[in-house]
Amino acid sequence: MSHRSVAIVVTSGKGGVGKSTTVASVGLGLAQLGHKVCLVDTDIGLRKLDLMLGLENRIVYDLVDVIEGVCKLRQSLVRHKEYPELALLPAAQTRYKEEVNPTQVKHVVDELREEFDFILIDSPAGIEGGFRNAIAAADRAILVVNPEIPSVRDSDRVIGLLESAGLTQIDLVVNRIQPGMVRDGDMLSVERVQNHLAINLLGIVPEDRRIIRSSNTGEPVILDNKSLAGKAFSNIARRLVGENVPFMELEETTLIHKIKRLFHIA
Amino acid sequence: MLTFLGMFGKDKEKPTAMKADDRLALVLSYQRSDIDERKLKEFRGRLIQLCDDFGYDVVGQIQVIPHSRERTTIINASIPVRLKDQMKEQF
Numbered sequence: 537m538s539h540r541s542v543a544i545v546v547t548s549g550k551g552g553v554g555k556s557t558t559v560a561s562v563g564l565g566l567a568q569l570g571h572k573v574c575l576v577d578t579d580i581g582l583r584k585l586d587l588m589l590g591l592e593n594r595i596v597y598d599l600v601d602v603i604e605g606v607c608k609l610r611q612s613l614v615r616h617k618e619y620p621e622l623a624l625l626p627a628a629q630t631r632y633k634e635e636v637n638p639t640q641v642k643h644v645v646d647e648l649r650e651e652f653d654f655i656l657i658d659s660p661a662g663i664e665g666g667f668r669n670a671i672a673a674a675d676r677a678i679l680v681v682n683p684e685i686p687s688v689r690d691s692d693r694v695i696g697l698l699e700s701a702g703l704t705q706i707d708l709v710v711n712r713i714q715p716g717m718v719r720d721g722d723m724l725s726v727e728r729v730q731n732h733l734a735i736n737l738l739g740i741v742p743e744d745r746r747i748i749r750s751s752n753t754g755e756p757v758i759l760d761n762k763s764l765a766g767k768a769f770s771n772i773a774r775r776l777v778g779e780n781v782p783f784m785e786l787e788e789t790t791l792i793h794k795i796k797r798l799f800h801i802a
Numbered sequence: 803m804l805t806f807l808g809m810f811g812k813d814k815e816k817p818t819a820m821k822a823d824d825r826l827a828l829v830l831s832y833q834r835s836d837i838d839e840r841k842l843k844e845f846r847g848r849l850i851q852l853c854d855d856f857g858y859d860v861v862g863q864i865q866v867i868p869h870s871r872e873r874t875t876i877i878n879a880s881i882p883v884r885l886k887d888q889m890k891e892q893f
Contacts, residue, residue: 685826692830728823734873
């Protein structure tokens, strides 16, 4: 292989934890750092990445078209307008996951390695065929987890499946953390989640209302410089390229909060 | 009417653990070791047999509690026993 690239599957087991949000923002973050990045949506039948990136109106061909030989791989790639180093290989919206197999997806990803530094594969929720398609070509994995028991239990199961498939480099992103709830004992802390799953911590992303707005406007939250979550995703991208970035301090430090703590009511 | 009133007196099912962290540890150890209630019941039965083979009588409830630590499951068994001879002396 002439080009040195890395394929990373972003997975979780449980749905709705923020996989596609993570892929869109971290992918854009890597492109901002000057790397060539391709985002592959393997959620056939339920694609989302196009919406997250605001590229939904520019899709002509998709992953299934490439696999079936309807088009060439480069014809299916949709380039980001502002960051042309970032490309999206969209999933088909009107087909089924069972119509492709892991070998076919691996073949496509191997072809992408010729051009791109990073290939981020957005896995569908669950552990069935779609998940197996997504992990087939990956060199390493990012596990997105919410600090709640159902999400952690599913992730633990996914770790076992990834390891069985020979994927041993698995990094953890704890998403939607609410420091106030952790402090009150109503939410699992990042440390406890990491301790239970026993994998390397790559990022901590706070709960942020701006994420909902960003997915509705098609502008990944990393482009919102007022967003703490955006900053957290930017840090994840920098860690992926080997930078030593400290984890953000998420503890609330407003004046009211300080006064409450002074009187032991917070 | 009695049924209606009975609703308030119903005992709530006890949670498996009081703290989220303890509950997660329990849930993960069950999943990682593929443990279920049927398996635990059988396990307790074998422990009674094992104690009997070694000359002990089980004199109370056996508790088998799996714990999870660093992706390894530790099965803790609490077995209240007395030596069979001591039991005979008491009678």
